[in-house]
Amino acid sequence: MSSLSALLLQGTDVVSAPLSSNVVRLILAALLGMFLGLEREWSEKSAGIRTFSLTSLVAAVFALVATESALGVALLAVGAVLVVVQGILLAVNGMLEEGSGLSLTTSMSLMAAYGVGTLVALGYTLQGVTVAVVSSLLLVLKRELHGLAGRLDREELRSTAEFAILAFVAYPLLPAESYTMYGVTIDSPRVAWLMVVTVAGIGIVNYAVVQQYGGRGIAVTGFFGGLASSSAVVGTMLDHVRQHPDAYRYGVAAVLLADVAMAVRNLGIAIAFTATNTALLGVVLPLGSLAVGGVVAAWYAADWGEQVDIPLESPFSLRNALAFGFVFLLILVVGTVAQSRLGTLGLYASSFVSGFVSSAGATTTAVLLFRSGSIGSTAATVAILLATASSVLVKVLLGLAGPRQFTRSVTAWSLGLLAVVGVLTGVFVVVGVV
Template identity: 40%
Template sequence: MVIAISGIGFLNYILVREYEERGFWATGFFGGLVNSTAVVVSITNRVGDFKGSDRTAVSTILLANSAMAFRNLVLAVLFVPVIFVDVFVPLGLIGLVGVLIAYFMNPFGGVEAPTELKSPFSIKNALLFGGFFLLVLLLSAWANVALGEAGFIATMFIAGLVSSGSATTTAVALFGTGQIGGEIAALGVIVGTIASILVKTLFAVVNAREITVSVFLWNLLLIMIGLGGLGLIIIF
């Protein structure tokens, strides 16, 4: 899992470096595939440094969230194909709607947004991710045994506040060892993704209050869409 995450991160880091001149689309989407939290922190810290800063910053955050949702979808389906239907609708909707909103706010190539993404290819980063993943995995397994499915889902939400990638890989790993079922694994991936979207508003509050309301409302819309997609899966 650590190798898979690191490989995807490094591949998309190369894409960011290659297409950086494309502006915020590369920064937001490709950067979001590497680390959506890093993108949001970087952008909110630099609101005002580039043309059309408010709209560009909000659009970049939406793109980062969309990329994160697509990445989690691919990882979940890659390792647990049986949950394809359960995760495809909610995460696919989050990713698609986020891209569409970002496009209408700032069409492709409309502005240039700076990026300071650093290469994710390092022993330190791999060990940090691996260590956090191990911690979340152990806590989730314990919560699932001690508190049942509710404990597992709560752990996924808390993990998603820090790293939705860790939440996704944990859900996949526990399913692979037979500790949770496919539907619960899918729910864990979705909850972790939603938690990651939610926490992005906090960075706006701390670093760029002028865009806090917009970030909160658009992120809330993505969350509601994800929950709506989850509801459709449960109903049908």
């Protein structure tokens, strides 16, 4: 009886013992490998969920052993060689069975799974998860990526290469330290250029989405079209409602969703580039409310039976990227000088005016000034909100050129949203939540 009690007590100790970090890493590696193998399993490839999961798990085991002994390093290297050999065999087998030529996707995916397991086991969890997610997206979006590549002409391909060179070759050449202009310290030019490239990248991604799914519904037309170019959305909707006055509800909803896209983009810029400092959490409630309210308003306003294509100008253009960079630089200089000469009110005025041209540029300017310590979180938050509000108002002004019903609805919904967001923000400020 005493031996049985001892066994039960030992079992209790095992169950209550916390999982070690190594065990958690092994489990995570296997799960990420399984995640990578889902698409291959769905596509009925020879390597599926189990193969990918085991590949990541074996890599994690070898990597953990490698941290303790030289034998583990050898095992990790041998495992990598075996994965490469297995990938080659799978590629040749696929070519013989399908007769459609050499396909290396599954082979490269297995190598990615091995790399993910290694990264996770060595403690690079975020990097491993990032590789797994990006690799999975590349597998799932095969049709969309091939379709986009097929629609690009030679000029766009050349411009893409030029933009990539300018974006990623110029980045390390720019100074990383801050500098002072008119007595105001500006954050590093390298960070400023990264923000320009980020905004340009958002435009490219959303151009691809609209090209692939454009005309298939108001969500794509308004939201993703608005992320690529909100002015293009308004212009297209004006033309559409002039030709089809009865379809004005579709146009109103598209404009509202363009506002939602703009708010989400500005919120993302404000949070992402201040996460390492004290994040600008004050923008979350106002911009989040504008985004949610815009979606609700668009839902009620939309005519879901309408479908419209938006002719967007290709973002695969070095000229367009440099044009945005110039606008951003101009807004940055104006905002800096205004803040230096006129104080916080000067910054607010320049942000509001800049929002009529580019709320993204005004937002990045406020973020850079905040990062450098030139302005506080309150001033940066107000500047971003003013730029966002003026961007909403400029769509109202552009909408005045449309039919009466369209103009009236856009004005009412837009001003109503701004009023609700303003009241909510004011209430939360008073009670001390924001």
